[in-house]
Every structure is written in C-alpha cells, then in structure tokens.
Amino acid sequence: MKREPHAQMVLSYEVRKSSDPPRPAPATAPSPTPMQRFTLDVFTEGNTDIVNLQPELAKRVRDLRLPGEGLIHLFVVGSTAALTTIEFEPGLVKHDLPRVLQQLVPDDARYDHEATWNDDNGHSHVRAALVGPSVMIPYSNGKLLTGEYQQVVLLDFDTRPRKRTVIATVLM
Numbered sequence: 001m002k003r004e005p006h007a008q009m010v011l012s013y014e015v016r017k018s019s020d021p022p023r024p025a026p027a028t029a030p031s032p033t034p035m036q037r038f039t040l041d042v043f044t045e046g047n048t049d050i051v052n053l054q055p056e057l058a059k060r061v062r063d064l065r066l067p068g069e070g071l072i073h074l075f076v077v078g079s080t081a082a083l084t085t086i087e088f089e090p091g092l093v094k095h096d097l098p099r100v101l102q103q104l105v106p107d108d109a110r111y112d113h114e115a116t117w118n119d120d121n122g123h124s125h126v127r128a129a130l131v132g133p134s135v136m137i138p139y140s141n142g143k144l145l146t147g148e149y150q151q152v153v154l155l156d157f158d159t160r161p162r163k164r165t166v167i168a169t170v171l172m
Helices: 054-064 090-104 112-117 122-131
Strands: 035-044 049-052 069-076 081-086 134-140 151-156 162-171
Touching (some): 035 049, 035 054, 054 151, 054 162, 069 081, 081 090, 081 122, 081 134, 081 162, 090 122, 122 151, 151 162
Antiparallel strands (some): 049 151, 069 162, 081 151
C-alpha cells in the first residue's frame, strides 16, 4: 500500500518596521454576512425526551419574512442535549430511537464522570456528544427546506426536567 505524503502547512510572515509606509487596503474588502438571531426556550422532561421544534421554528422563520435563500444554524446550549432531524412519529421518538441510544450508551453503565461529579448523568453527556449540539437548515423565501417527513428535534438526555435554550442564527 502506497502512503500519501502528509500535507504541509507553510507559514509566511513579513517583518515590518514602524517607519514603513502603511499597506494599501485591498481593492474589495469582504463584506460581513448579514444575519439575525432569535432563541427558542424549550421545557423538557429529560431522560431522552424528544421535542419537535419544527412547528415553532417554521412559524418564526415565516414571521421573519426572509427574502431569498439562506441558512439557519441551530445550536442547543448545554452539554446534555442535542439537535437532529428525524421523522417525528411515535414509533421512532417514543420507542426506536430511545432503545437504540440505550443499547449504544446504556444509562446503567459505569461512567467516570459520575464519580467525578457525584451525579448520575454520565450517559447523558456521551449521548449528547454523539448526536451533536447543532444542525444547519436551508431556507428559501421564508420556508424551511426540510423534507415532508423530516422534522428538527431537540433531544434532552439529562436525568431531570430542564429548560433548554436553542439559539437560531439566520445567515442571509
């Protein structure tokens, strides 16, 4: 098996004296990306509670009356919650996904985190890390471009009810 050479990063720098004349500004400076931000507050039951954010998110995007196309970045604050998309139907959200997560990251396994902090949510942190804290959703003319059976959901893996904040950043 032939090994590919490692990519090399070349760093360059220029030493300038304070007496050197200033450099001219680039002909076209990059313009900042326009954006807006809003938050969604979500109350959960914990213990792999899966909350459908799609109706509220679609309403907020519609109310913004966003022209053209762009992206919406969603980020959940906290290390025991996650965001993803799934078909929000009872079989998947009440049974299938929680069962698979329990098989992959059992809540009754030993977690060093629990010994460190004397708590019971080590599995919550691991599950959240595997799913991830954010999703990016495209929109066009004020409408989310998710599939017909694809909803944005928040998963709360902590072991108690929580108030979660989802930060939505609209990139236009």
